[in-house]
Amino acid sequence: MKKINDISTEDKIRKAAENEFMKKGFAAARIRDIAVNAGINLALLNYYFRSKEKLFELVMAEKIERLFALVIPVLNEKSTSLKQKLVLISEHYTQMLLDEPSLPAFVISEMQQQPEKFAGRIRFSSEIMKSEYISQLKEIDPNTNPVDHLISYLGILIFPFLMRPVLAASDTLDDKSFKEQIEKRKKLAPIWMGNILGLDKI
Amino acid sequence: MKKINDISTEDKIRKAAENEFMKKGFAAARIRDIAVNAGINLALLNYYFRSKEKLFELVMAEKIERLFALVIPVLNEKSTSLKQKLVLISEHYTQMLLDEPSLPAFVISEMQQQPEKFAGRIRFSSEIMKSEYISQLKEIDPNTNPVDHLISYLGILIFPFLMRPVLAASDTLDDKSFKEQIEKRKKLAPIWMGNILGLDKI
DNA sequence: GTCTATAGAGGGATAGAC
DNA sequence: GTCTATCCCTCTATAGAC
Numbered sequence: 001m002k003k004i005n006d007i008s009t010e011d012k013i014r015k016a017a018e019n020e021f022m023k024k025g026f027a028a029a030r031i032r033d034i035a036v037n038a039g040i041n042l043a044l045l046n047y048y049f050r051s052k053e054k055l056f057e058l059v060m061a062e063k064i065e066r067l068f069a070l071v072i073p074v075l076n077e078k079s080t081s082l083k084q085k086l087v088l089i090s091e092h093y094t095q096m097l098l099d100e101p102s103l104p105a106f107v108i109s110e111m112q113q114q115p116e117k118f119a120g121r122i123r124f125s126s127e128i129m130k131s132e133y134i135s136q137l138k139e140i141d142p143n144t145n146p147v148d149h150l151i152s153y154l155g156i157l158i159f160p161f162l163m164r165p166v167l168a169a170s171d172t173l174d175d176k177s178f179k180e181q182i183e184k185r186k187k188l189a190p191i192w193m194g195n196i197l198g199l200d201k202i
Numbered sequence: 203m204k205k206i207n208d209i210s211t212e213d214k215i216r217k218a219a220e221n222e223f224m225k226k227g228f229a230a231a232r233i234r235d236i237a238v239n240a241g242i243n244l245a246l247l248n249y250y251f252r253s254k255e256k257l258f259e260l261v262m263a264e265k266i267e268r269l270f271a272l273v274i275p276v277l278n279e280k281s282t283s284l285k286q287k288l289v290l291i292s293e294h295y296t297q298m299l300l301d302e303p304s305l306p307a308f309v310i311s312e313m314q315q316q317p318e319k320f321a322g323r324i325r326f327s328s329e330i331m332k333s334e335y336i337s338q339l340k341e342i343d344p345n346t347n348p349v350d351h352l353i354s355y356l357g358i359l360i361f362p363f364l365m366r367p368v369l370a371a372s373d374t375l376d377d378k379s380f381k382e383q384i385e386k387r388k389k390l391a392p393i394w395m396g397n398i399l400g401l402d403k404i
Numbered sequence: 405g406t407c408t409a410t411a412g413a414g415g416g417a418t419a420g421a422c
Numbered sequence: 423g424t425c426t427a428t429c430c431c432t433c434t435a436t437a438g439a440c
Contacts, residue, residue, distance in 0.1 A: 009423080025315055028229035031416070044424055046417060068368070102314060109311030111367040112304060113227055122371040147369075148387065152394065155361030156354045162364075163353060165313040166270070169324040185350060192354065195397040211405080233434070246406055248435060 010048055012038040017055050022063075022106050026056050026114070057117065060110060064121060067107050070096060071154075075133035082136040083199060086153070086190035093157045094186040098179065104158050140197060153193050160185065212250055214240040219257050224265075224308050228258050228316070259319065262312060266323060269309050272298060273356075277335035284338040285401060288355070288392035295359045296388040300381065306360050342399060355395050362387065 007015075016038035020029045031052045035045045049055040074080075074088045097103065111118055125147050128134065137146050160167075160182060167173045194200060209217075218240035222231045233254050237247045251257040276282075276290045299305065313320055327349050330336065339348050362369075362384060369375045396402060 023315075025227065025229060025311065027227060028315065030414090032414090041425065042416080043418075043426080047423075050417095052416065105310055105314040108307055108364050109227065109314070112307040112311070113225075113230065115367045115370070118367060118371050120371075122368050125369070125372045145386075148383070148390070151362050151365060152358045154365075155357035159357030159361060160353050162310045163356075165317045165320060166324050167327070167349075168317070169320050169322075170327045181350070184347075188350070192398045195400070196394040198397070232432090234432090243407065244434085245408080245436075249405075252435095254434065 009038075009040060009044070013040065013045055013048055013055075014058070018059050021056060021059050022102055025106070026052075026110060029056075031055070060107075060117070061121065063103060063107055064118070066096065066100070067103055068122065071150075072127050072131075075128060075131040078132050082133070082140070082197075083190070083194060085133055085136075086193050089153065090157060090186050090189045093154075094182060097158065097161050098182060101161050101164065104161055108162070137197070140199070144197075149193075149197065152196065153189070156189050156192060157185075211240075211242060211246070215242065215247055215250055215257075216260070220261050223258060223261050224304055227308070228254075228312060231258075233257070262309075262319070263323065265305060265309055266320070268298065268302070269305055270324065273352075274329055274333075277330060277333040280334050284335070284342070284399075285392070285396060287335055287338075288395050291355065292359060292388050292391045295356075296384060299360065299363050300384060303363050303366065307364055310364070339399070342401070346399075351395075351399065354398065355391070358391050358394060359387075 013034065016034045019037065020034045024030075029052075031045055032042055034055075035042045038045070045055070049058070070092050071089055074085055074092065077085070077088075080088065128147065128150065134146050137144055137149070164173075164178065167178070215236065218236045221239065222236045226232075231254075233247055234244055236257075237244045240247070247257070251260070272294050273291055276287055276294065279287070279290075282290065330349065330352065336348050339346055339351070366375075366380065369380070
């Protein structure tokens with residue numbers, strides 16, 4: 001038992017596991033390294049979490065939530081206009097991604113490599129189809145495909161973070177100028193999406 | 203020595219390596235499995251390619267080329283309009299991605315996990331900045347950021363393939379309906395990008 | 405060029421003392 | 423709860439016969 005203000009051993013391991021898995025992915029991650037970075041040893045890690053797999057699933061569940069659940073409350077909000085929703089989504093995602101830039105690549109690559117693990121865990125379009133956002137979109141254009149548009153919007157917002165290694169390899173793109181570029185895109189993205197949806201024509 | 207029409211051992215290994223690396227990523231891939239799927243054994247694989255690392259780099263180099271180089275000739279073409287370039291990019295990428303749907307997730311995740319290997323290999327924005335596409339874009343709006351727009355466009359085109367496991371997990375999205383959706387997006391994407399760039403206002 | 409056999413290292417997991 | 427020591431398996435890579 002630790003002092004109340006101390007970080008519990010369990011949380012230290014969890015935190016170290018996040019770093020390791022996010023940096024190297026499941027297959028390349030070493031639970032030995034997680035233990036060292038948590039300041040404990042291998043046996044104790046297994047005492048708390050039973051196996052590498054179980055520890056990974058815990059981390060992953062939280063990351064998925066963080067990546068996808070962000071958008072749901074915004075889409076459901078009754079008091080905001082479509083335009084406002086676009087602005088809010090851009091702001092929320094940009095902030096979260098600047099805080100955790102490698103989150104999308106991590107989730108995407110693990111989803112690709114072990115889709116079994118995600119079977120029950122993602123409820124995406126069902127929640128979206130019932131949202132306020134859909135109603136507002138249908139008002140503008142009854143034939144529109146809302147999931148399609150949302151994918152495009154998330155692509156615009158998230159893709160720069162996936163391409164960052166490419167940009168960094170060709171340009172000399174340091175942290176500062178990347179962040180500047182992202183801040184500009186944060187403002188532009190809802191306008192672009194408005195153009196796609198034809199919002200200015202109303 | 204094989205018959206001329208036979209696939210050489212080297213190519214059999216290469217092909218099997220592609221499958222294995224694309225499916226599991228570098229860290230989880232097993233050269234034993236590559237050897238088995240190539241119809242040979244482990245020792246022979248090392249005889250041809252020296253090491254797992256070297257084999258991987260060969261595969262990766264080709265995949266990067268396939269993913270990024272596709273867009274360069276289109277951007278450089280002097281005889282096509284901006285609108286036509288958008289259509290061509292959409293068509294080329296859609297066709298390539300339908301042919302090899304897991305290519306982007308593979309490249310992105312390996313880039314993230316081992317950026318060292320890509321240092322010299324990607325020349326992206328330098329080639330783009332000199333292209334015909336840039337001149338045409340500057341005519342419309344001298345203040346536009348062409349790399350930014352290109353990232354958005356590639357995001358729109360590529361992101362659905364990265365999200366596919368998500369879509370498959372929530373909907374029941376089979377191969378056929380995914381392909382239909384992509385074919386629709388192929389036609390819509392250049393229009394959307396035209397809206398973003400304000401092409402219809404000219 | 406192609407094989408069998410094995411060296412050699414590293415990783416996940418557990419036994420058992422404290 | 424936490425540690426040290428170790429088991430045991432799997433993987434890459436190579437030696438050496440054919």
